[in-house]
Amino acid sequence: EPEVTQTPSHQVTQMGQEVILRCVPISNHLYFYWYRQILGQKVEFLVSFYNNEISEKSEIFDDQFSVERPDGSNFTLKIRSTKLEDSAMYFCATQVNRASYEQYFGPGTRLTVT
């Protein structure tokens, strides 16, 4: 069964450094998402991406965040200058099309900012 994959599984970085989290979506899926879950809190929506552009983003997704699909397969989330409060699990999710609401999640990347 096709799966969403994410790399790395764990990333430790120092405050102020840039990080790039990577996701390989399910191949025929057209909609891509990033969510995050701070320890003990809800899973929160960050951004949705369709047809090579952002279609929706949350208040959390400020100028420090960016997404792209550089090579038609990987879907990346970049945080330009990490803060302590960016420490969280980051989940990539994909959806086959707009008519199907089910989103399929990857295993997540645990980001630790020190």
Add this chain to the structure above:
Amino acid sequence: DQQVKQNSPSLSVQEGRISILNCDYTNSMFDYFLWYKKYPAEGPTFLISISSIKDKNEDGRFTVFLNKSAKHLSLHIVPSQPGDSAVYFCAASQGGSEKLVFGKGTKLTVNP
């Protein structure tokens, strides 16, 4: 901002019995609801969903019930198995928006 609420942080049931997980929502514009299961160190796994035009959807041991007037949905697992032990998240989406809004989750423990 708690548009989706799961008021029970945990639930414990015996193997073979029914597990009932509850979820309430406040946004009447939500029109699609989903349940996800999550094991530690893994991503949420899609379980079952329901559109707001229905009041029940069944898939094997899993049934989701939707009561729109009460803004309440529930997930029934019958019979419960130890492998069902996980955190269950309720999520909702609103037509025109692609994002899912999640509840805080309920940790289900099924005891052998």
